Amino acid sequence: xxxxxxxxxxxxxxxxxxxxxxxxxxxxxxxxxxxxxxxxxxxxxxxxxxxxxxxxxxxxxxxxxxxxxxxxxxxxxxxxxxxxxxxxxxxxxxxxxxxxxxxxxxxxxxxxxxxxxxxxxxxxxxxxxxxxxxxxxxxxxxxxxxxxxxxxxxxxxxxxxxxxxxxxxxxxxxxxxxxxx
Ligand code: NI
Numbered sequence: 001x002x003x004x005x006x007x008x009x010x011x012x013x014x015x016x017x018x019x020x021x022x023x024x025x026x027x028x029x030x031x032x033x034x035x036x037x038x039x040x041x042x043x044x045x046x047x048x049x050x051x052x053x054x055x056x057x058x059x060x061x062x063x064x065x066x067x068x069x070x071x072x073x074x075x076x077x078x079x080x081x082x083x084x085x086x087x088x089x090x091x092x093x094x095x096x097x098x099x100x101x102x103x104x105x106x107x108x109x110x111x112x113x114x115x116x117x118x119x120x121x122x123x124x125x126x127x128x129x130x131x132x133x134x135x136x137x138x139x140x141x142x143x144x145x146x147x148x149x150x151x152x153x154x155x156x157x158x159x160x161x162x163x164x165x166x167x168x169x170x171x172x173x174x175x176x177x178x179x180x181x
Contacts, residue, residue: 013047013061018106018154018171020062027057027064027150029086033128037067041083041126044069053104055142057149060105068146072138082133084123087147090132091120099141103155109167111155115144 016022030037040063048056048069058067066086073080097117100110118136121143125131135143145155156164 011043011046012050013043015047015051015056015060015104016062017175018156019168019175020105022059022062022064023105023149023154024152025059025064026152027059027066029066030124033085033124033126037085038126040065041067041069041085045071045081045083048104051104054138055146056104057146059149059152066150068143068150070139070142070146072142083126084121084143084146085125085128087121087123087143087150089119089144089147090122091134092116093118097137097141099138101141101145101155103145106154106156106167106171109156111158113141113145113155113158115141119143121147 040058044056044058044061044067047061048054048071054072055068055070058065068084068087070082070084071080093116095117096114098112098114100112102110117140118134119140120132120134122130122132148154148157156167159167
């Protein structure tokens, strides 16, 4: 596990790629919110900012636990990081929204995905306090994308089967060329 030891204050974690089987696992709920979990959240934020990306789920750094981090703010001056532990969508709008989504675990693949435009998400914050957030637009899309990761669902699952198989084949080949996953 990449989170066992820390030598620096914040560490950039390796992001795992398709077809790593961890990405397909249903992640475990987090029972105890302790310093290790908070440290993992900090490292995930650091990793997300450096990538750069707007969201990251723990399975993407090889850790099958229900933790996501997000920041959809547009400039560095107004950073708005979110840490969500055991997030759950409790309300979805009927109104849909289409966004072109990407994923740090599937580089260079973009998929137009229709999802509810607004969602309400319940989660535990880094202190273990229950929070509720009503989100719309990019934040709503991002929350749904990251929670998908916790359930082993990836953006390629929203593609046609033909296109999905092509992407999977391409990433299997890349993994083989890189020395195997
Ligand atoms: Ni993703």
